[in-house]
Amino acid sequence: MSNETRNHKDNVFCLLYRNKKNLLSLYNAMNGTSYENEEELEVVTLEEAICMKIRNDAAFVVDSRLNLYEQQASVNPNMPLRDLYYVTEELKKIAPPGSLYTTAKVKIPAPHFVMFYNGVAKQPERQVYRLSELFSRKEEEPELELVVTVININPGCNRELLERCESLRGYMVFVKKARDKKAAGIKLENAVHQAVEECILEGILAEFFREHKKEIVEMGIFEFDQELHDKTLYEDGVAAGIERGIEQGIEQGIEQGIEQGIEQGIEQGIELVSRIFKAIQSGVTDNNVIAETCECTVDYVEMVRRKFSMEV
Structure with missing residues (x-):
């Protein structure tokens, strides 16, 4: 769907x-x-x-x-x-x-x-x-x-808030467990299920997870699958938006790429790539200068230039 x-x-x-x-x-x-x-x-x-x-x-x-x-x-x-x-x-x-x-x-x-x-x-x-x-x-x-x-x-992040709120702290423990297991290569459904079971055993929102175990596993699968979907949209959107920008004019293309990213909820990274493109457009050719101006590594600048065929 x-x-x-x-x-x-x-x-x-x-x-x-x-x-x-x-x-x-x-x-x-x-x-x-x-x-x-x-x-x-x-x-x-x-x-x-x-x-x-x-x-x-x-x-x-x-x-x-x-x-x-x-x-x-x-x-x-x-x-x-x-x-x-x-x-x-x-x-x-x-x-x-x-x-x-x-x-x-x-x-x-x-x-x-x-x-x-x-x-x-x-x-x-x-x-x-x-x-x-x-x-x-x-x-x-x-x-x-x-x-x-x-x-x-x-x-x-915001440790004091999480310390003051047991439910919010427990929720994030569950999220981290599920993400870590998924990152370790465990099948998504199993990762979420194991995270729920561990929270129950460790007394982390145990009553909540015990009462709603089936719902939480189903919801968790949908949520973490959506995270992967959003990440894919981001990667595809950055490339598609900027490549379109190369074809139509760098300045206009960057703006369209950003607009597309905002519409799809995939903003991360576009701003940095935009700054690199603008630096190149202004006539800067030295990767070290571009990296310093854009506050990123030289390796990242070189990667962007290779990906979009903008080597000097």
Whole structure:
């Protein structure tokens, strides 16, 4: 089934935080709060599940805040636009259009947007995506803005947060186990199954993994297979985008390559290759100078030039 028509399947992160206790503990860890009453948390996650077009992983209201949490294993600078879709759908439920035609102010919860990143591409511990960064025209003071905080939860990143949240820490232990086994050559289904069994034996979210073992294995297979799919798209997209750029003019081609990469969710590496191409276009021929300018190794510059037949 193609990526366009395949139905989105609930993932392990969604399943884990479908539990109010886990979700409240994540909120507390994120905000330095100590809420204990799960009834104070109202889950409002969207139910649409087609290709992730109008769905978010965990949306909930607590303390007059509308929190939208999303887990991503790929770099996705389009999250602000996605979250704009999400929050619009939620606000329509909270304040139906008919309630807006009055003289009284309609009170709405304050939105907060977080993306938990656990992909294999190297990313900062924390970064911010802004809706205004997607505008085709730069605005000094954008009249519409949406800010997404991106938190890297891979091993070695944001240790304090993971220490404060047992469920998030356990989730990443499972992810790392499955990835390591897959990288060691174990068949994907077996890698996920073994990761689940090890977590149960080691007391890592044991009750959760024991109760949902079958679902988690099925979800895990889909998720890690999707990671491979995204990696392949990235590799194919970089080559196709830049090769098209060579044919149509380097500057135009790079822009098209980047746009194609953004559309397909395969951004990693395009920026660096773009800088190398621009350096060459400007007349720089010395690989050492290009490497220093682009902040990469000489070997990488030579590899790019060989791949795209741009040797001096």
